[in-house]
Amino acid sequence: MGRQEEEGKSRFQAPRGTSDVLPEDEPYWRFVRGTAERVSGLFGYRYIETPMFEDAGVWLRTSGEGTEVVEKEMYLFEDRGGDRLALRPETTASVCRAYVEHGMASRPQPVRLYYFAQKFRYDRPQAGRYRQHTEFGVEAIGDGEAAVDAEVIDLLATFYQALGLAGLSLHLNSIGDRACRPAYIDHLRAYYRDHLSQTCADCRLRYEKNPLRLLDCKQTQCQPVIAGAPAITERLCADCDAHFRALRSSLEALEIEYELDPHLVRGLDYYTRTVFEFLPPEEGAQSTVGGGGRYDGLIELLGGRPTPGIGFGNGIERTILNLKRQKALVPEVEAPRVYVAHASSEARVAALRLARRLRDGGVAAVLGGGRSLKAQLRHADALGARYVAILGEQELAKGEVTLRDMRDGQQHSVAEGEVTAAVAAE
């Protein structure tokens, strides 16, 4: 940033990995957000908003030391008072912090929350991956039943359906809990110990730091090793196994198709049992549109009583990317209904007043002027205005307005007081 200031030459640009949402994209954002709110409401979820930055400990303590998010992707800073803060890299921990802080354990359980939030990660950008992105997410805290897992997945599937996004596939896995995962990891390590020489360099690191990730490696040389690796779903403890079975039968009852993916692992350490992702049909690395899972130990890590929870995050930029790819139709944002033109400078004030009057009547009106009537009509056309109200000497003299219908070019005189009604019809 200092560069531009020092040199005083380059123009400013949005920081790497960030972007501006321009009016052309507004319809998409409006549609996606509106749909998210509507579907969340249908499922009884209430809106929550947490700060964009908080005590870095919220994430340092919960996300896991070996994870990328904590190790190198957080925007960490110290404020003027010396507090160690971080830009929100992940929303679940924030929401859980709020749950604990506001004593939500004393509300009817589970507490169902949804949010629209920006997240920040210092990552190398590419298509579908940004340093700032927006997420629609949901958390159901306080109920460990598999039925809630199914509900959360159903909510996300309903959201996609309402958007008209087709062809997404749901990948599902269970990664066990504190009772059975450590034993599984031991098994996995034992298996890999004999195969490390056949794996890629990254996998040798994963073996040490994040063994579950071994299963997710895409290197071809590692595939045979992965294929022979023990599956966690075959080593779940009785409780986790029962939970996973209950979830699957719930999904089947809801007729939600899923694909069991024993290699599905999520990036944060706090996940337990259920993990899932929705993937679009297209190829590409940055493909996951939405994903989530259960986090039964997270509230405790944040100082609350042991409380189960489950949620998902859905990337809005990726959602919109997919809507565009599928050429989905999204509702257009309405063009102004009336363009108020004035044909003489004497009529300027009258135009101002007419515009005000229209708006008072709930009609969207854009004020023209400052150029020829021809130019104003051209302008009105470019804006897509349905009507042009013309005020000039003639109209002023009679207290009327010439109202032009831009669809067919028909125009007629209307008394000034009747313009709103004339234009509002239909």
Next chain:
RNA sequence: GUGGGCGUAGCCGAGUGGUCUAAGGCACCUGGUUGUGGCCCAGGAGAUCGCGGGUUCGAAUCCCGCCGUCCACCCCA
């Protein structure tokens, strides 16, 4: 963080060492007489050729660094 591609007006894009004080299209503005859109016609404005340095008599065109972007890895939404 690693490897690679790309970077010419708001957008698309020609031009790859001199004829470039940079083509064309879209968009924008004005006009085509006297108060009227969309088509057409004419005109206009708009370019530090991403930024900085170097090579050369001469660079948008070659080299280096930086920035940005895209692709793959990594990671994830």
